[in-house]
Each structure stands twice: as structure tokens, then as C-alpha cells.
Amino acid sequence: MIQKSVLIVFVCLFSLGIKAQNGDSIIIKKIADDVLINGTAYENLHYLCKKIGPRLSGSLQAQKAVEATAKMLKEAGLDTVYLQACMVPHWVRGEKEKGYVQVGNMPKYDLHLCALGNSEGTGKKGITAGVVEVKSIKELDELGDAVIKGKIVFFNFAMNPAFIQTFKAYSTSGVARRVGPSKAAAYGAVGVMVRSLASNFDDYPHTGATQYNDSFPKIPAVAISTNDAEWLSKQLKLKMPLTASFTNTSTMLADVISYNVVGEITGSEFPREIITVGGHLDSWDLAEGAQDDGAGVTQSIEVLRVLKATGTGPKRTIRAVMFMNEENGGRGGEKYLELAEKNKEKHLFALESDAGGFTPRGFSLEMNGVKVIKIQQWKNLFYPYGVYDFSVGYSGADVGPLKKVGAALAGLVPDGQRYFDIHHAATDVFENVSKRELNLGAINMAALIYLVDNYGLN
Amino acid sequence: MIQKSVLIVFVCLFSLGIKAQNGDSIIIKKIADDVLINGTAYENLHYLCKKIGPRLSGSLQAQKAVEATAKMLKEAGLDTVYLQACMVPHWVRGEKEKGYVQVGNMPKYDLHLCALGNSEGTGKKGITAGVVEVKSIKELDELGDAVIKGKIVFFNFAMNPAFIQTFKAYSTSGVARRVGPSKAAAYGAVGVMVRSLASNFDDYPHTGATQYNDSFPKIPAVAISTNDAEWLSKQLKLKMPLTASFTNTSTMLADVISYNVVGEITGSEFPREIITVGGHLDSWDLAEGAQDDGAGVTQSIEVLRVLKATGTGPKRTIRAVMFMNEENGGRGGEKYLELAEKNKEKHLFALESDAGGFTPRGFSLEMNGVKVIKIQQWKNLFYPYGVYDFSVGYSGADVGPLKKVGAALAGLVPDGQRYFDIHHAATDVFENVSKRELNLGAINMAALIYLVDNYGLN
Numbered sequence: 045m046i047q048k049s050v051l052i053v054f055v056c057l058f059s060l061g062i063k064a065q066n067g068d069s070i071i072i073k074k075i076a077d078d079v080l081i082n083g084t085a086y087e088n089l090h091y092l093c094k095k096i097g098p099r100l101s102g103s104l105q106a107q108k109a110v111e112a113t114a115k116m117l118k119e120a121g122l123d124t125v126y127l128q129a130c131m132v133p134h135w136v137r138g139e140k141e142k143g144y145v146q147v148g149n150m151p152k153y154d155l156h157l158c159a160l161g162n163s164e165g166t167g168k169k170g171i172t173a174g175v176v177e178v179k180s181i182k183e184l185d186e187l188g189d190a191v192i193k194g195k196i197v198f199f200n201f202a203m204n205p206a207f208i209q210t211f212k213a214y215s216t217s218g219v220a221r222r223v224g225p226s227k228a229a230a231y232g233a234v235g236v237m238v239r240s241l242a243s244n245f246d247d248y249p250h251t252g253a254t255q256y257n258d259s260f261p262k263i264p265a266v267a268i269s270t271n272d273a274e275w276l277s278k279q280l281k282l283k284m285p286l287t288a289s290f291t292n293t294s295t296m297l298a299d300v301i302s303y304n305v306v307g308e309i310t311g312s313e314f315p316r317e318i319i320t321v322g323g324h325l326d327s328w329d330l331a332e333g334a335q336d337d338g339a340g341v342t343q344s345i346e347v348l349r350v351l352k353a354t355g356t357g358p359k360r361t362i363r364a365v366m367f368m369n370e371e372n373g374g375r376g377g378e379k380y381l382e383l384a385e386k387n388k389e390k391h392l393f394a395l396e397s398d399a400g401g402f403t404p405r406g407f408s409l410e411m412n413g414v415k416v417i418k419i420q421q422w423k424n425l426f427y428p429y430g431v432y433d434f435s436v437g438y439s440g441a442d443v444g445p446l447k448k449v450g451a452a453l454a455g456l457v458p459d460g461q462r463y464f465d466i467h468h469a470a471t472d473v474f475e476n477v478s479k480r481e482l483n484l485g486a487i488n489m490a491a492l493i494y495l496v497d498n499y500g501l502n
Numbered sequence: 503m504i505q506k507s508v509l510i511v512f513v514c515l516f517s518l519g520i521k522a523q524n525g526d527s528i529i530i531k532k533i534a535d536d537v538l539i540n541g542t543a544y545e546n547l548h549y550l551c552k553k554i555g556p557r558l559s560g561s562l563q564a565q566k567a568v569e570a571t572a573k574m575l576k577e578a579g580l581d582t583v584y585l586q587a588c589m590v591p592h593w594v595r596g597e598k599e600k601g602y603v604q605v606g607n608m609p610k611y612d613l614h615l616c617a618l619g620n621s622e623g624t625g626k627k628g629i630t631a632g633v634v635e636v637k638s639i640k641e642l643d644e645l646g647d648a649v650i651k652g653k654i655v656f657f658n659f660a661m662n663p664a665f666i667q668t669f670k671a672y673s674t675s676g677v678a679r680r681v682g683p684s685k686a687a688a689y690g691a692v693g694v695m696v697r698s699l700a701s702n703f704d705d706y707p708h709t710g711a712t713q714y715n716d717s718f719p720k721i722p723a724v725a726i727s728t729n730d731a732e733w734l735s736k737q738l739k740l741k742m743p744l745t746a747s748f749t750n751t752s753t754m755l756a757d758v759i760s761y762n763v764v765g766e767i768t769g770s771e772f773p774r775e776i777i778t779v780g781g782h783l784d785s786w787d788l789a790e791g792a793q794d795d796g797a798g799v800t801q802s803i804e805v806l807r808v809l810k811a812t813g814t815g816p817k818r819t820i821r822a823v824m825f826m827n828e829e830n831g832g833r834g835g836e837k838y839l840e841l842a843e844k845n846k847e848k849h850l851f852a853l854e855s856d857a858g859g860f861t862p863r864g865f866s867l868e869m870n871g872v873k874v875i876k877i878q879q880w881k882n883l884f885y886p887y888g889v890y891d892f893s894v895g896y897s898g899a900d901v902g903p904l905k906k907v908g909a910a911l912a913g914l915v916p917d918g919q920r921y922f923d924i925h926h927a928a929t930d931v932f933e934n935v936s937k938r939e940l941n942l943g944a945i946n947m948a949a950l951i952y953l954v955d956n957y958g959l960n
Contacts (some may be wrong), residue, residue, distance in 0.1 A: 080663045195813045205538045208887060208942070211810040243938060403861065403917045405888070429666060430863070430917070432890050458886070458919065461938040482700060484666070 066499075068425055071356060072491045076429060078350050079487045081184075082322055085346040086479040089339065090092055090118050091399075093332035093474035098277035100329040101369040102134030102300045105254045109325050110211075110303045113341060113366045115308030120349035124308040130379035131299040132369040135162055135330055138293030141266060142170070143237075145276060146286045154278075156269040158330060159240065159292040160221060160254040161372045162290040170291030171235045171264065172197070177280050181219060182302035184227060193232030200277050200474030202240045202270075202465060210460040211399070214241055214467075226263040237288065239273035243464035248270050250468040251328050253372045266290055271288050302368045304376045307348055311360040311497075319362045320451075321347050324370035324442055331472035335463060335480045338474075339401025340480055341366050341454075346486040356490075358497040360392060367442040370398065372439055381445035393453035393496045395489060400467075402458035406433025407492060410444075411452035415501045419454075419487035422495050431488045433457060452501050455490070456485055512875045518889055526883055526956075529814060530949045534887060536808050543800040544937040546574050547859075550799065551790035551932035557788040558760045559626045559827040560592030561938035562654060567783050568761045571638075571799060575765030582768065582782025585761040588837035590773045593620055594759045595787055596751030599724060600628070601695075603734060613734075614727040617750040618679060618696065619711040619830045622720045627691045628749030629654070629722065635738050639677060642685055649935040651690030654746050657737050658681045658697045659920060668918040669857070672925075676710075676756045683723040684715035686873055692724040695746065701922035702728045705729050708926040709786050711830045718919035722747055757944030762834045765806055769818040769955075777820045777908075778838075778898055779951055780803050782838075789930035793921060794891040797940055798914075799824050805951055814948075816955040818834055818850060828856065831897040834882035839903035840884035849909035851954045852949060859940035860916035865890025865950060868902075869910035873959045877912075880953050891915060910959050912950070 079085075092109060092502070099106045110127065110475060117125045143155040161166070176191055177198045178184045184197065199220035203213040218241055223237045241251035249267045256262045268276070279286060305325065311317065323340020327333020344364040351358060368376035382390055395407075409416050419436045439453035458481070466472040517610045524791070537543075550557070550567060557564045570586065601613040617623070635656045636642045642655065658677035661671040676699055683694045698708035707725045714720045726734070737744060763783065769775065781798020785791020802822040807818060826834035842849055853865075867874050877909055880890045897911035905911060924930045 076666070077664045079845045190601070205938075208534070210938070403919050459939075461861050461942060462936045467937070476924070478920045479916075480663075484919060 048156065048396050059460035062406040068495065071494065072425055074354050075350050075356060075490045075494065076487045077091040078354050079346060079490065080351065083483050083486065085342040085351060085482050085486050088342040088345060089334060089477060089482065090474055095215050097127050097332055098329045099325060099327045100137060101326045101330065101372060103130040103301060104478050106302060106368065110305055113305045113345065116345050117305065117364065120307065120345055120466040120490055121352040122307040122309060122348060124310065126306050128306060128379055128383060129301055129303055130368060130375050132302040133373045133480045134252045134297040134300045135372060136295060136297060138165060138295065139170055141290060143266065143290030143293040145286065145289065147286050147484065155272050155290070156247045156249050156477050157253050157266045157290060158249040158263045159294040160267055161251055161328065162296060163254060163265045163294050164290065165293040165295050166235065166264045166291050168291065172287055173234050174287055174434065175280065178429055179275060179287045181227060183426055192228060195233055196235040196237060197228035197233045198276060202239060203241060205244050207445045210464050213243070213497050214464055217241060221252050221254055221267070223255065225254050225263055226260050229260040229263045233263060235263055235290065236410060238265065238267050240267045240468070241464065243268045245270045246272065247387055248469040248471055251330055252468045262436045264292055266292060267395065276386045281432050301442045304380055305482060307345065307364045309352060309358055309362045311327055311358050313359040315361050317360040317390050319360050319392055319393045319493060319497055320443060320487060321362070322365035322367055322442060324376065326369050326371050327373055330380045330470050331468065332474055334472050334477050335400040336396045336467055336472055337370070340397030341475060341485040343397050343401060343482065343489055347490040350490050356494055360497050362493060362497060370441050375443035379443050381448060384446065384449050391446050391449050393452045393501060394443035394446045395454045395456070395492060396443040397456040397485060397489060398440045398442065399456060399460060400458050400463045401464060401477050402460065402490045403481040404431050404456060404458045404485045406431055406435065406457040408437035408439060408455040408457050409434060410437065410439040410454065415452045418501060424490055426491060428493065429488050430484055455489055456489055458485055465495065491502070515790055520767060522546065523869055523883060524560050526953065530883055530951060532812050533808050533814060533948050533952065534945045536700050536802050536812050537804060537923065537941050537948065540811065541941050541944065542807060543804040543940050543944050545728045546800040546803060546911045547796045547935060549735065549794060550796045551792045555790055556787045557591040557783060557785045559760060559784045559830060560786065564760060564784055564826065568763055571763045571783060571803065574803050575763065575805055576821065577663035577779055578765065579801055579810040580765040580767060582766040584764050586758055586764060586837055587761055587827060588833050589617040589757040590760040590833045591831045592755040593830060594753060594755060596623060596753065599750040599790050601714050601724065601746065601748030603737065603744065603746045604745050607856040608772055609780060613730050613747060613748070614705045614707050615724045616707040616709050617752040618723045618725055619709055619786065620714065620754060621723045621750065621752050622629050623753050624693065624722045626749065628747055630745055630747040630942065631692050633738065633744055633746045635735060639685060647689050650686060654693040654695060655686035655691045656695045656734060658731055661701050662696060662698060663701065668701055668922050671701070672922055675699060679710050679712055679725070681713065683712050683721055684718050687718040687721045691749065691844045693721050698725045700728045700927070703728045705806060706770045706927040706929055709788055710926045715927050722750055724750060732858050745817055760770050762826050762838055762857065763824040765812050765822045767802065767806060767810060767816055767820050768817050771817040771915060773819050775850045777818050777850055777955055778823055778901065779820070779821035779947060780825055781855045782834065784823040784829050786875060786926050788928050789926060790932055792932045793858040794925055794930055795828065797935060798855035801940065801944040801947055802861060803854050805948040807950065808948050814952055818955050820951060820955060827844050827929040835903050836939060839906060842904065842907050848905050849904050851910045851959060852901035853912045853914065853950060855894055855914040855943060855947060856898050856900065857914065857918065858921045860918070860920060861936050861939040862916045862943045863890055863891050863914040864893065864916060866895035866897060866913040866915050867892060868912065873910045876959060884946055887946050888942055888950065892893065914947055916943055
């Protein structure tokens with residue numbers, strides 16, 4: 045008889061599960077319809093991109109974006125909207141960079157380049173030197189002082205086109221941008237050129253942060269376009285006399301005050317349990333920051349708007365957070381954790397959208413196995429909305445710190461095939477965002493937030 | 503003992519299955535690497551879009567496209583490349599269409615419009631009449647002669663944004679374009695304006711075929727942009743005197759000769775069993791036909807190129823077919839069937855790519871259940887390349903006729919969120935195609951063709 049009762053319990057649980065899923069699918073459909081018909085993410089993104097524009101930490105536009113998104117959150121129907129002050133780095137690019145290559149007696153070849161974020165400047169006179177190309181850090185190490193000293197090091201690390209996951213290619217080749225300048229400085233280089241981290245061939249340089257190692261001189265570092273990188277590599281193979289020259293006047297100023305922007309709906313049953321959904325408000329100075337990360341910001345606002353508009357919960361307190369300074373410091377994410385600890389907040393779950401507003405394919409789950417399994421059981425609810433992959437992986441730079449207070453973390457995983465054509469370049473503009481793709485991301489984010497809010501994660 | 507041997511047989515089969523899948527995944531990885539590193543689809547697409555341009559059936563450019571793709575197939579390493587002659591409709595748009603709306607005494611409002619494909623012209627004088635808006639065929643039927651006679655009928659059938667599958671919204675609202683003109687003519691209308699079948703709001707009219715019913719007068723029919731449709735609908739609500747006027751000089755000429763282009767690799771074991779992969783070579787005259795369907799054409803060429811380049815089979819005969827005249831007649835697909843029947847060919851499988859070269863999500867399978875299950879067993883092999891959905895459904899207009907000779911059919915299912923922003927409009931240009939997305943489609947197509955070739959479908 046024991047076996048029979050176990051069976052009955054199992055059947056009951058299974059039936060309850062089916063019933064819950066049916067009810068949930070109706071609620072998620074309601075969310076989807078409202079986002080697709082009444083959603084405001086695309087219009088908000090248009091405002092951020094076209095009325096404000098680039099929003100580098102410490103800039104006037106970043107401040108305008110703080111004010112604008114606070115207003116958007118209020119317009120989304122939230123009664124609780126506030127700022128979290130934090131000090132952020134204030135790097136400025138200075139004048140438009142210039143650079144060229146001189147091969148033998150041929151006419152100068154002008155480069156499409158831009159300073160890497162956090163780079164020191166060359167001074168007005170610029171720097172001119174011979175060029176050493178390397179294709180790996182190992183190669184740099186092998187050449188050492190003897191070859192590198194007094195030279196400009198050209199890190200020609202192409203993104204591997206054979207990686208289906210473009211983020212993998214980005215992070216692998218990205219070592220050049222992140223640590224190349226200090227590595228080269230250690231061997232006496234006077235400057236660095238990195239091949240843009242781009243998956244396509246064009247004339248746009250892609251910026252992005254470099255991190256200087258304080259043990260070595262901070263030498264100026266620029267990115268050159270992929271077309272220029274291909275050209276330069278060919279010229280170097282000719283073994284003719286070749287020098288490169290570039291000028292940038294970028295510099296790091298003293299930290300300034302800025303803000304995370306937070307919108308909140310208080311939970312009806314468990315107001316002290318907090319669920320966070322966010323993206324980052326700052327962008328690079330060369331781009332409108334449409335996909336990176338205006339998309340994540342406006343999707344996060346949309347999640348709260350649609351939950352409010354459709355009267356979907358919440359039982360727990362749900363916050364949309366526009367994090368400041370993800371691109372060149374991560375101070376907003378750190379501040380959010382600091383306040384969470386100070387205020388003894390209980391963080392259940394945090395979801396980040398910082399991989400672009402492209403058509404969504406999944407969520408990357410950074411949490412313990414029991415929670416992963418719980419979320420994976422909801423998988424079928426997402427299938428009609430294009431999301432099918434719930435793998436264990438990295439969540440995001442801004443929610444990452446919340447691991448310290450025990451939050452389960454996740455990141456939206458959109459399709460990444462187009463991202464690195466435009467990432468950190470002047471081509472990351474509103475026109476390269478699809479309204480329907482952006483909204484589809486927001487729908488899946490709202491669905492996941494709804495399910496975690498409704499069922500918890502234990 | 504019987505049970506035990508059954509178990510052993512099962513385990514052996516299972517192990518063989520795993521082994522086969524491992525071997526297959528290595529071959530598919532080889533295919534993927536070659537497409538991503540050496541693929542020519544994007545460059546071929548650039549040629550079709552930028553060197554040839556719009557390729558409407560019967561046009562000089564369509565003929566150039568026939569010659570160009572035959573050349574591409576030869577360059578892909580195929581020894582057997584040939585043409586299949588077929589007669590195609592020869593519709594010409596004539597002069598750039600003009601049209602406006604006059605509300606009361608207000609200044610004329612110029613419309614962004616274009617004739618529907620196959621539409622008859624208004625003559626140089628154009629037509630001017632009052633406008634009756636309808637939002638369903640039922641509404642048209644209810645209004646009848648009394649209201650419709652002598653009027654221009656404005657079919658304002660918006661694509662439903664709440665349908666996640668944009669093709670569903672397209673086919674639902676598409677009834678207006680397909681049969682609206684003849685339906686309106688039956689009630690005495692003098693002309694038709696249809697709201698463009700577009701998922702976004704902009705000023706581009708989207709063309710596409712209408713099919714006249716010979717029982718009724720062939721009245722001129724144009725598409726207006728979605729922005730204009732919204733505007734016109736608002737004006738009509740004001741109940742002020744309103745007339746619309748438009749001029750188009752389009753007309754249907756006598757059929758002309760054109761061609762399907764076929765490239766073939768002869769099978770090593772079963773040369774008489776044919777596997778087809780194709781897209782359509784013709785496009786609308788307003789567009790470069792990049793996504794529709796330069797993508798499918800260049801992907802199909804790529805499939806044969808990569809199979810040849812990587813030495814992957816084939817056991818069966820594999821053909822890439824560039825079908826002519828999908829857009830306004832379907833004559834190429836019919837001719838392909840006709841020759842298959844005449845030559846008593848044995849068609850095992852045919853795969854079509856005519857839903858754009860966007861990031862792929864699946865294959866739509868039009869075949870019997872046993873074959874569906876066989877293909878679904880290969881599902882895991884596609885997962886790393888973004889394809890996870892193997893549902894039963896529609897294959898495509900050009901391979902469709904092959905059902906008659908017993909072929910199993912399938913269609914590539916790319917993500918459809920961006921397609922109807924540009925479909926059949928001047929915005930369907932090369933710049934709106936992502937190289938990586940296009941290649942990812944070709945990889946999955948090649949993988950499916952390889953598996954069907956290697957294992958058959960029985």
C-alpha cells in the first residue's frame with residue numbers, strides 16, 4: 045500500500061504542477077501581450093540614445109541619464125524611485141585621436157583609431173616608434189626587452205570566427221586590451237595598438253577598458269579598426285622600414301559623484317525579500333550605448349512596468365536597478381552590494397541584462413544546483429517566447445557582487461552573432477536594435493522574475 | 503535469457519548511436535569551421551545585392567543573377583552546373599507611383615506607396631475616389647456594393663504585434679494583399695490601398711503579389727506605408743470630406759523565358775537518390791532581395807561548397823537549386839517538379855531556405871512521422887549551432903511541389919523578429935544581413951543535408 049500512496053502523492057504533485065504551469069502560461073501570455081502592444085522599452089531606448097547619447101561615467105550625459113531613467117521609472121507607475129550615490133572614475137578622451145603608419149617612402153597611411161578606456165595620453169606631440177606585432181601574450185614574453193624596448197606593440201589578436209559563442213572569442217582575444225598595455229610596458233614598450241575586438245571587418249575602432257598594473261609605466265594604448273589591423277599586419281610582413289605614430293590626449297581625472305538609479309515595487313507578502321533586475325546606465329563615449337547597455341536598462345524598466353500594469357504580484361520586493369560605471373570601474377555594482385550589506389537586506393535573486401537586446405535564447409544561471417533545477421523545471425513556459433537554454437554560467441558584472449550576500453544570480457543570454465560587430469564602437473546606435481527583439485528579451489526577463497517571485501527559489 | 507539479450511542488443515544499438523553521433527559531431531564541427539573561416543555566402547550575397555540588385559522575374563537583372571549564380575556554383579568546385587528553362591510572368595512596375603490624400607481644404611498629403619506585384623495600372627490619369635476603410639474581409643462583405651461601389655477600399659489589416667511568430671501575423675493579415683483587390687472589385691471598388699505588411703512603423707511601402715480572380719475586374723492596387731496607414735485611419739475618423747488619388751503604370755506583359763540554376767554533386771553510392779537544397783533567385787523589384795531570398799540562395803550554394811571543400815560525402819546526389827519566380831508565380835518550383843517527373847527522378851529530401859538569413863532556430867518538417875522522428879533523433883548535434891526546434895510544419899513554396907513525388911520536405915526556420923520590418927521593401931538590403939547569422943544558417947543546413955545523405959530517411 046505504501047507504493048500506491050507514493051504513486052498517488054506523485055500523481056497529485058504532478059497534477060498540481062501541470063495546473064500551476066497552465067496558470068503561469070496564462071500570466072506570461074498576458075505579460076507578453078502587454079509588452080508587445082504597450083511596451084515602452086523601445087521609446088525609452090530612443091530617448092537614451094538620441095536625446096542623451098553617450099553616457100560615460102562622470103560625464104554630463106551620464107548625469108542626464110540618471111535623471112531621465114528616474115523619470116522613466118516613475119512613468120512606469122512605480123511609487124518608490126531613488127538614487128544610490130557612488131564615486132566613479134572620471135576618464136576623459138580629450139581631442140579626437142590621430143595616428144598613421146609610414147612604410148618606407150610611401151605616403152602616410154591614416155589609421156582609424158581611438159584611445160582605450162582608462163588610457164593615459166601621449167601628450168600633444170604624440171609618440172612615434174617602430175612596431176612589433178604579436179599574436180599572443182606568449183609571443184610577447186618570448187620577444188622580451190630586447191625586441192620590445194622603445195617600440196609600439198601591436199597586439200593583433202583576432203576574434204576567432206570559429207567560436208559559435210562570440211563572447212568566448214571576445215573574452216579570449218580580449219586579454220590584449222585588458223592587460224596588453226601593462227604587459228608591453230613591462231618590456232619597455234612606449235605605446236600599444238590593439239586590434240579592435242570586433243567580429244567583422246570595417247573601419248570603426250572599438251574602445252573598451254584597459255587595466256593598468258601599477259608596477260609598470262602607464263603607456264598610451266589605442267585600438268585600431270580590424271581593416272587597419274589586417275593592413276598593418278600585411279605591411280609588417282614586407283620587412284620594409286615601418287614606423288607608427290599616434291596622438292591621444294586622454295587622461296584620468298579625480299573621481300566624481302554619480303548614481304545608481306533604483307525603482308521598486310514593495311512585495312505584498314515578503315517585502316524584505318529582494319529580487320533585482322538590472323542593466324548598466326553608463327556607456328562608452330564613442331557610442332550611443334544602444335545594445336550596450338541601453339537595452340538592458342530599458343528592458344529592466346519594462347519588467348517593472350509590465351508587472352505593475354498587468355497587476356502581476358509581486359509577493360517579494362522587486363527592484364529595477366540602473367547600475368552606474370560598469371564599463372570602466374564597476375563602482376555601481378560594488379555600491380549596490382555595500383548598501384545591501386549595510387542595510388542587512390535579504391537578496392533572493394538578481395538578473396542582469398548586459399549582453400545586448402538581441403533575440404533571447406536563454407538564461408545563464410549562477411546559483412546552486414537545487415535552484416538551477418527549480419528554474420529548469422519552468423523551461424517549457426519560456427519555449428513559446430524563444431528561450432530554451434538554461435545553462436549554468438556567468439551572470440553579469442553588476443549583479444556579480446551580490447553572490448557575497450547569497451543571492452542566486454542569472455544573466456539574460458540573447459543571440460550574440462551581431463553583438464561584436466558594433467560593441468564599444470560608434471556603430472552601437474539605436475538603429476541597430478530591433479524593437480521586437482528588445483521586447484522579447486523583456487518578456488522573458490519579466491516571466492523569470494514573475495516565477496521566482498511567485499514560487500521563490502527554495 | 504531473452505530479456506538479457508534484448509538488453510544487450512539495446513545497449514549495443516545505443517552505443518552505436520552514441521558513437522555515430524560523436525563521429526557526426528566531429529564532421530559537423532569541420533563543416534562549421536570551414537563555413538565560418540572560408541565561407542563565401544556573404545561575399546556572394548554582396549554580389550547579388552550590390553552588383554546585380556533587384557531581380558524580378560523577367561528582368562535583365564534576373565538574367566544576370568542566373569549567370570552569376572551559375573558561375574558561383576562552378577567556383578564552389580562543382581563540375582555539374584546547368585539551367586532549367588521555364589516561362590515566367592513578366593510584370594513591370596512602370597513609372598514611380600504617386601498618390602495623395604485630400605482631406606477637406608487641407609494641403610494634399612503625399613503617400614508613400616507602391617503598386618502590388620501583378621497589379622494592373624491606373625493609366626496616366628490615375629484614379630481619384632472616396633476611401634472606405636475595412637479591417638476585415640467580413641467588414642468588407644457587410645458593407646457590400648452599397649458602400650464600396652466607386653470607392654477606393656483601404657484594407658487596414660495591421661500585423662498583430664502579439665503574435666510571437668511573425669509569419670503567423672504576416673499570413674493572417676496578408677489576406678488583404680493576396681485577395682483584397684479582387685474581393686473589393688466584386689463590390690464595384692475602383693482601386694485598392696493595402697496597409698503594408700510590416701511589423702514596424704516607417705515610411706517604406708512593402709510590395710508583394712496580389713492574385714486577381716478572373717471573375718472580377720482587375721482594379722489597380724497599391725500598398726501604403728504603415729505610417730501612412732495610421733495617418734489615413736485617423737483622418738477617416740474625423741468624418742471630413744476625404745478623397746485619395748493614385749497613379750501607377752504597372753502592367754503584366756507576356757511570359758518570357760527564364761531559368762532555375764542547378765549545381766550538383768553526384769552521389770558515390772546512391773547517385774539516383776536526390777537531395778535538394780534551395781532558395782529563390784528572383785526578388786521584388788524595389789529591394790536588393792538580401793534577406794528575401796539572396797540569403798537562401800547563397801546559403802544553398804554554401805552548403806554544396808562546404809560539403810565539397812571538406813570532402814563530406816555525398817553518398818546521394820545533392821543539388822543546390824536557385825529557383826526562379828517564387829515571388830509572383832512559382833513557375834521555377836513547378837518546372838523543377840515537372841522535370842523530376844519527366845526524368846523519373848527519385849527525390850529523397852528537399853530543404854528550402856526562404857525565411858531570411860537570420861540566426862537559425864530550427865527546421866520545419868513536412869514529412870511522415872517516422873521521418874520526423876528520425877530527424878529529431880539528431881537534434882543534439884545541432885544544439886551547439888543554435889538550432890533546437892524540429893517541429894512539424896510548412897517547408898517552402900519552391901520545394902513544396904516535390905511532395906507529389908514523395909520527397910520529405912523541410913524549411914530552415916530562422917529567428918523572424920526582424921524580417922517583416924524590411925520584407926518586400928526597399929530596406930531589404932545587404933546591410934541588413936549579418937554575416938555570422940547567414941553563415942550559421944548555412945552550417946545547420948549543411949549539417950542536416952549531411953545527416954540525411956549519410957543515413958537516409960528510412
